[in-house]
Amino acid sequence: MNKVLNLLKKSDIKSTLIDNAMYVILLTILVVVSILRPVFLSPNNLTNIMMNASIRIIIALGVSGALITRGTDLSAGRIVGVGAVIGGTLLQRPDYAAKFFPQLGDMPVFGILLLAITVTALLGLINGLVISFLHVPPFIATLGMQSIVYGLSLIYTKSQPIGGLKTDYTYLASGRIGPVPILIIIALIMMAIMWFLLNQTKFGKYIYAIGGNEAAAEVAGVNVIWTKIRVYVLAGLFYGLAGFLLAAKSGGATANYGIGYELEAIAACTIGGVSTAGGVGTVQGIVSGVLIFEMLKTSLQFLGVTPDLQYVAIGTVIVMAVAIDIRKYLTKK
Amino acid sequence: MQHLDIILAMNHISKSFPGVKALDDVSFHVRRGTVHALMGENGAGKSTLMKCLFGIYSLDAGEILFDGKPVHFHNPKDALNAGISMIHQELQPIPYRSIAENLWVGRYPSKKILGLFSIVDHKLMRTKSLELLKKVHLKVNPNTALKELSVSQIQSIEIAKAISYESKVIIMDEPTSSLTLQEVEQLFEIINNLRNLGVSIIYISHKMEEILRISDEVTIMRDGKYIGTWASKELTMEKIIKNMVGRELTNLYPPKTNVPGDISLKVKDFTSTNHRSFRNINFDVRKGEILGIGGLVGAQRTELVEGLFGLRAIEKGEISLHGRKLNIKSPRDAIAKGIALVTEDRRGNGIFGVLSVRDNVAVASLNDFVDFHFKLNNRKLNKLAEENIKKLRIKTPNTRTRIASLSGGNQQKVIISRWLAVEPDVFILDEPTRGIDVGAKYEIYSIMIDLAKQGKTIIMISSEMPELLGVSDRIMVMCEGRLSGILDKEEANQEKIMELATKYM
Numbered sequence: 090m091n092k093v094l095n096l097l098k099k100s101d102i103k104s105t106l107i108d109n110a111m112y113v114i115l116l117t118i119l120v121v122v123s124i125l126r127p128v129f130l131s132p133n134n135l136t137n138i139m140m141n142a143s144i145r146i147i148i149a150l151g152v153s154g155a156l157i158t159r160g161t162d163l164s165a166g167r168i169v170g171v172g173a174v175i176g177g178t179l180l181q182r183p184d185y186a187a188k189f190f191p192q193l194g195d196m197p198v199f200g201i202l203l204l205a206i207t208v209t210a211l212l213g214l215i216n217g218l219v220i221s222f223l224h225v226p227p228f229i230a231t232l233g234m235q236s237i238v239y240g241l242s243l244i245y246t247k248s249q250p251i252g253g254l255k256t257d258y259t260y261l262a263s264g265r266i267g268p269v270p271i272l273i274i275i276a277l278i279m280m281a282i283m284w285f286l287l288n289q290t291k292f293g294k295y296i297y298a299i300g301g302n303e304a305a306a307e308v309a310g311v312n313v314i315w316t317k318i319r320v321y322v323l324a325g326l327f328y329g330l331a332g333f334l335l336a337a338k339s340g341g342a343t344a345n346y347g348i349g350y351e352l353e354a355i356a357a358c359t360i361g362g363v364s365t366a367g368g369v370g371t372v373q374g375i376v377s378g379v380l381i382f383e384m385l386k387t388s389l390q391f392l393g394v395t396p397d398l399q400y401v402a403i404g405t406v407i408v409m410a411v412a413i414d415i416r417k418y419l420t421k422k
Numbered sequence: 423m424q425h426l427d428i429i430l431a432m433n434h435i436s437k438s439f440p441g442v443k444a445l446d447d448v449s450f451h452v453r454r455g456t457v458h459a460l461m462g463e464n465g466a467g468k469s470t471l472m473k474c475l476f477g478i479y480s481l482d483a484g485e486i487l488f489d490g491k492p493v494h495f496h497n498p499k500d501a502l503n504a505g506i507s508m509i510h511q512e513l514q515p516i517p518y519r520s521i522a523e524n525l526w527v528g529r530y531p532s533k534k535i536l537g538l539f540s541i542v543d544h545k546l547m548r549t550k551s552l553e554l555l556k557k558v559h560l561k562v563n564p565n566t567a568l569k570e571l572s573v574s575q576i577q578s579i580e581i582a583k584a585i586s587y588e589s590k591v592i593i594m595d596e597p598t599s600s601l602t603l604q605e606v607e608q609l610f611e612i613i614n615n616l617r618n619l620g621v622s623i624i625y626i627s628h629k630m631e632e633i634l635r636i637s638d639e640v641t642i643m644r645d646g647k648y649i650g651t652w653a654s655k656e657l658t659m660e661k662i663i664k665n666m667v668g669r670e671l672t673n674l675y676p677p678k679t680n681v682p683g684d685i686s687l688k689v690k691d692f693t694s695t696n697h698r699s700f701r702n703i704n705f706d707v708r709k710g711e712i713l714g715i716g717g718l719v720g721a722q723r724t725e726l727v728e729g730l731f732g733l734r735a736i737e738k739g740e741i742s743l744h745g746r747k748l749n750i751k752s753p754r755d756a757i758a759k760g761i762a763l764v765t766e767d768r769r770g771n772g773i774f775g776v777l778s779v780r781d782n783v784a785v786a787s788l789n790d791f792v793d794f795h796f797k798l799n800n801r802k803l804n805k806l807a808e809e810n811i812k813k814l815r816i817k818t819p820n821t822r823t824r825i826a827s828l829s830g831g832n833q834q835k836v837i838i839s840r841w842l843a844v845e846p847d848v849f850i851l852d853e854p855t856r857g858i859d860v861g862a863k864y865e866i867y868s869i870m871i872d873l874a875k876q877g878k879t880i881i882m883i884s885s886e887m888p889e890l891l892g893v894s895d896r897i898m899v900m901c902e903g904r905l906s907g908i909l910d911k912e913e914a915n916q917e918k919i920m921e922l923a924t925k926y927m
Binding site: 295308311 | 731733752753754756757758763765770771772773774775776777781784785786788789792796797798800840844
């Protein structure tokens with residue numbers, strides 16, 4: 090009798106571990122690294138990780154809508170670059186010697202932010218239109234957009250790096266409200282907005298419905314085309330904001346900003362339980378996916394792993410994490 | 423006793439699924455070099471019998487003898503290698519590859535190079551393909567991509583493939599369903615040649631005229647039971663129909679308490695853009711009436727209701743509801759005008775498997791649950807789901823359970839709830855009880871009759887005759903995309919429906 094109870098408990102623990110695989114991994118990384126390198130837990134370092142993660146979270150939230158509707162967005166990183174170069178070129182110090190637009194006066198930060206996200210939302214709109222009306226598969230449509238956007242950024246910046254950003258712009262990244270960095274507050278706001286959209290609006294329900302079964306969504310009267318377009322426009326908005334903040338954080342911008350970020354974002358979403366089969370994904374999951382990713386990167390640095398080997402380790406963890414996580418769906422089939 | 427000339431003997435086969443006895447002591451003997459027709463209504467057990475033969479289902483009881491020896495196939499590939507092949511109704515070619523590759527896929531003729539590597543011998547494959555094509559009277563280049571061929575040509579390729587496996591038995595499932603008259607003649611010529619070569623054909627079809635012409639013997643099944651085997655010469659259409667449908671109504675139906683009122687839905691000259699699909703359909707339905715739509719597989723009933731619902735394009739035709747003409751271009755339009763459709767393919771375009779019961783109920787009526795123009799009222803959404811779970815007696819742990827984990831009957835009730843929430847005037851249900859156990863069927867009939875009683879207009883497609891007769895006030899029968907007749911409840915019986923269902927064949 091006791092044996093049976095023990096067995097039950099064992100399998101209980103096992104299934105709990107599998108169901109929460111992501112959080113278990115996150116915790117394990119934290120524990121191991123903090124024992125080996127206690128500095129890891131210093132408030133300074135943790136804040137640093139969170140600030141790095143903030144921008145990644147905004148990008149991942151943007152791409153998640155596309156993933157949940159069984160699409161993808163490979164143009165995410167380059168559109169982040171667009172947000173960065175618009176912010177960078179239009180918000181330089183008035184007295185900066187190598188100004189990109191020498192005649193340009195002092196521009197309002199908020200106004201330029203609006204301009205940046207308008208442009209990136211338009212790029213998202215084009216993605217959405219091409220996917221919905223021309224029926225180009227999202228993988229290809231956004232692959233094309235990736236190249237187009239990169240080219241346009243290079244042309245716009247004349248391939249030059251941009252520096253000398255004015256302080257009330259860079260303050261967005263360096264400033265704090267009380268003890269909390271503004272960057273983290275912005276990420277929290279975006280998380281709240283995305284959570285609200287996904288869970289509390291028709292738009293969100295339709296995103297899950299289309300991802301769950303597009304044919305059934307059509308029969309149920311969901312406007313599939315319009316919903317998909319809005320998904321990509323929303324994504325564009327998020328990328329634009331992320332890029333704008335990225336330039337503020339680094340104090341400059343080039344067209345190369347954001348390259349490869351789409352793959353990190355997609356990987357983080359997948360690690361966080363966004364199903365590539367569609368219809369599944371939560372803000373909590375996406376955020377923990379990004380955090381795992383960032384923790385891992387920082388941990389490897391702390392452990393003295395060479396940058397080259399870090400790539401190998403990160404790739405391995407992505408595949409393994411998803412392999413473990415997917416088990417909870419396999420067993421429940 | 424086994425005769426030497428029996429190539430395939432299936433003896434006393436029984437097969438049960440939870441709640442259903444699909445095959446009940448069925449015996450089926452096919453003689454060498456004959457065309458043997460296997461007939462029965464939808465659901466009579468023909469497909470199940472064939473699936474047992476191919477090892478897709480395991481047998482509960484009975485034995486299969488092939489060429490005098492007991493056999494037990496594990497999968498269709500086993501059967502194919504032993505000499506039994508099947509030409510499916512829905513052909514499954516690899517469209518962008520050549521005829522030769524389609525013929526030899528999985529067993530490409532190969533040769534060795536450098537005494538080491540095995541590579542595909544394209545020359546040999548071409549020669550062997552040409553030989554095969556000759557046998558089925560096809561004059562085409564084996565390098566042609568399969569997508570360039572007509573349905574009838576692809577079918578011939580499948581037959582050629584069967585010949586290449588030296589099949590002794592070839593099963594053809596509704597082989598003429600998408601062929602023109604001329605193509606049917608060509609197929610019959612091939613069948614005759616095969617018969618002369620000693621190959622046996624099991625011919626599954628509803629088309630009685632064809633069967634009386636091509637077959638030597640006919641076996642009829644009904645409700646999973648073996649009814650009998652006759653020489654085709656002894657049979658007439660009337661005799662076949664009688665044996666196919668001659669059964670007692672054993673299922674129970676709720677009392678019909680609804681009373682049809684004024685005409686609500688009028689459909690005029692409804693014609694699909696697809697010329698093989700429905701055409702010139704005229705009918706009307708009353709408030710409080712249940713109109714059944716009967717017909718055989720391929721009668722285009724699903725296509726018709728999907729046309730009404732805006733899922734399929736129409737060339738011409740008119741729908742009016744309560745005297746007002748409706749312009750329906752999409753399901754959204756249909757829903758807005760008060761029409762709901764419970765689709766036939768529940769998994770394909772009914773349920774959202776990964777979503778909760780609550781979200782599955784609410785998805786079509788979210789507009790009614792929005793506060794301040796954008797925020798959903800979750801309290802009301804939960805209430806909607808809970809009310810429906812109670813009202814339709816949906817068995818689910820709670821509203822957050824994934825719908826995929828519910829039984830078919832409960833999933834169907836969730837979908838009915840979804841449509842109840844949009845309060846439509848016209849309810850179209852396509853095979854609403856397919857794959858659902860008997861108890862849940864009764865409940866779904868009750869819901870339908872109850873809706874009719876409240877003055878809704880109900881249209882129900884069903885392939886089960888007892889269901890059509892038990893629930894409908896009138897029965898409209900379709901055949902090959904045309905409306906072949908509408909029967910009142912009082913005059914309708916299974917023979918009349920079957921007659922109309924095969925009227926234009």
